[in-house]
Amino acid sequence: MLWIPGPTEVRPEILAQLARPAIGHRSAQMVELIERLDPHLALAFGLSTDSTAELGVHSVSASGMMEASLRGVGQKILAVKNGAFAGRFATMAESLGKQVEHLEVEWGRGVDPAVLDETLTQKGPFDAVTLVSNETSTGTLTPLAPIAEVLARFPETMFLVDLVSLIAGAPVDFDANGIDFGFAGVQKALALPPGIAVFCASRRYEQAAQKVPCRGWHLDPLKLLAGHKQRKTPATPCTPLYYALAQQLEDISSGLDLAPGQGSSSPAKAWAARFDKHESMRSQTEAWATGHGLSLFPATGFRSPTVSCINAGEIDVGALQADLSRRGYLISNGYGDLKGRTFRIGHMGDHTPAGLAELLSAADDAISSPARS
Ligand SMILES: Cc1ncc(COP(=O)(O)O)c(C=O)c1O
Numbered sequence: 328m329l330w331i332p333g334p335t336e337v338r339p340e341i342l343a344q345l346a347r348p349a350i351g352h353r354s355a356q357m358v359e360l361i362e363r364l365d366p367h368l369a370l371a372f373g374l375s376t377d378s379t380a381e382l383g384v385h386s387v388s389a390s391g392m393m394e395a396s397l398r399g400v401g402q403k404i405l406a407v408k409n410g411a412f413a414g415r416f417a418t419m420a421e422s423l424g425k426q427v428e429h430l431e432v433e434w435g436r437g438v439d440p441a442v443l444d445e446t447l448t449q450k451g452p453f454d455a456v457t458l459v460s461n462e463t464s465t466g467t468l469t470p471l472a473p474i475a476e477v478l479a480r481f482p483e484t485m486f487l488v489d490l491v492s493l494i495a496g497a498p499v500d501f502d503a504n505g506i507d508f509g510f511a512g513v514q515k516a517l518a519l520p521p522g523i524a525v526f527c528a529s530r531r532y533e534q535a536a537q538k539v540p541c542r543g544w545h546l547d548p549l550k551l552l553a554g555h556k557q558r559k560t561p562a563t564p565c566t567p568l569y570y571a572l573a574q575q576l577e578d579i580s581s582g583l584d585l586a587p588g589q590g591s592s593s594p595a596k597a598w599a600a601r602f603d604k605h606e607s608m609r610s611q612t613e614a615w616a617t618g619h620g621l622s623l624f625p626a627t628g629f630r631s632p633t634v635s636c637i638n639a640g641e642i643d644v645g646a647l648q649a650d651l652s653r654r655g656y657l658i659s660n661g662y663g664d665l666k667g668r669t670f671r672i673g674h675m676g677d678h679t680p681a682g683l684a685e686l687l688s689a690a691d692d693a694i695s696s697p698a699r700s
Pocket residue numbers: 333388389390391412459461462463464489491492512521
């Protein structure tokens with residue numbers, strides 16, 4: 328069972344959607360399929376009721392949408408770097424010929440809003456700031472509201488946010504947090520097989536992007552937004568994953584994560600129950616770690632609700648992984664330089680606190696009485 332930080336486990340009901348007969352992507356069925364998505368994506372992105380933001384879906388990995396987000400902004404980028412994927416965002420901007428200022432932040436922490444403010448003031452103006460909301464490499468959450476407060480003073484700067492391992496795991500509050508372009512793959516807290524990405528763009532992002540020349544074709548954010556609006560994807564989409572996404576979003580909105588007996592509920596409450604579930608799995612994992620004398624890699628206040636990154640202490644991470652794997656559970660080693668020093672548990676998507684308790688109990692056994700190979 329996948330307890331890695333994505334891709335994560337996919338429910339059989341969702342897998343069944345992948346076996347539906349193929350449909351023409353210029354058919355009425357495709358229009359209907361795309362129309363099933365938006366009301367629920369609006370909840371996933373936490374759009375305000377008067378939002379003018381536009382939603383979209385593209386058949387590409389999350390990195391593809393990271394690149395698309397950059398293709399709609401000007402040349403001068405401030406990249407907040409507190410982990411491996413934040414580093415990828417910066418590298419990608421450079422590969423597109425952008426002029427990138429790197430704002431290095433200690434891994435395991437979010438950027439200090441005062442430092443961000445100072446950098447924007449002293450080194451700006453910038454066309455965009457890039458940020459990874461939930462660094463999967465270190466299990467680090469950057470609270471968005473304090474960043475949004477700073478960026479509100481720099482209206483010329485677009486706020487591009489990687490929501491890859493955050494969306495459907497915690498509130499995004501797209502409008503309230505002043506996000507201009509947010510994107511995510513679907514293989515993390517949305518718990519689908521990988522292969523498509525969801526995104527959302529503010530009106531001002533769309534307006535600014537119109538002035539940017541040479542945005543490409545397959546990753547031109549304006550082409551993708553227009554295609555979604557017209558229910559006509561620019562290129563042939565991965566329709567099986569669209570079916571899976573529609574099913575998953577509808578299931579979440581109708582209360583997939585509500586406790587039995589919780590009764591009827593609004594879609595917004597159903598999404599809030601999913602976010603609460605992830606938060607409780609975060610504290611459950613943290614309590615387990617501290618019970619074993621282990622500390623969390625991210626500082627207090629920056630711990631992710633979907634991925635816990637635990638300092639391994641004396642634990643042999645490779646041996647723990649191998650033992651858990653023999654018991655049927657896959658967890659991840661630390662990322663990059665953190666390999667062997669940390670391990671990561673992805674408690675995201677359709678995983679439940681009860682399932683997590685089983686994994687943690689297997690980890691107890693693996694630590695106290697290792698299974699023989
Ligand atoms: C935070 C974050 N951003 C971007 C990516 C890249 O996603 P993909 O592999 O779907 O391109 C990942 C993948 O793990 C991620 O965790």
